[in-house]
Amino acid sequence: MAGxxxxxxxxxxQFSFVLKAGNGEVILRSELYESRAGADGGIASVQKNxxxxxxxxxxxASDGRFYFNLKAANHQVxxxxxxxxxxxxxxxGIASVQxxxxxxxxxxxx
Numbered sequence: 001m002a003g004x005x006x007x008x009x010x011x012x013x014q015f016s017f018v019l020k021a022g023n024g025e026v027i028l029r030s031e032l033y034e035s036r037a038g039a040d041g042g043i044a045s046v047q048k049n050x051x052x053x054x055x056x057x058x059x060x061a062s063d064g065r066f067y068f069n070l071k072a073a074n075h076q077v078x079x080x081x082x083x084x085x086x087x088x089x090x091x092x093g094i095a096s097v098q099x100x101x102x103x104x105x106x107x108x109x110x
Contacts (some may be wrong), residue, residue, distance in 0.1 A: 003027070003100030005043050007036065008109040015039035019046060019079065019100060027096045028070060028079040043106060045078045046070060050101025056094050058087075066090040070097060 007017045017039050019028040028046065033039040049055040049072055057069045065083040068090055072078050084090040
């Protein structure tokens with residue numbers, strides 16, 4: 001099963017999206033956008049940039065956990081991963097975003 005994007009709107013009217021793998025696990029989270037059009041633009045940026053290995057910035061949190069950011073060509077962060085316990089699991093997360101990021105399946109949260 002292929003992955004999909006899920007767009008959410010919070011109580012303040014701001015939008016965000018997550019990219020989910022085929023098993024439903026969240027593999028990338030966006031920042032907040034003021035409009036649905038902004039969130040849709042963020043999704044388009046993930047679709048464009050996710051296949052490119054150079055778009056990923058691997059990092060380590062102060063508590064020793066691992067994560068990554070997906071960046072656009074202008075170096076702006078367009079998505080952040082969950083926290084991983086190992087660098088190897090972070091690499092698997094990057095591979096999952098690379099595999100699922102180009103999906104055109106966009107859903108609104110219930």
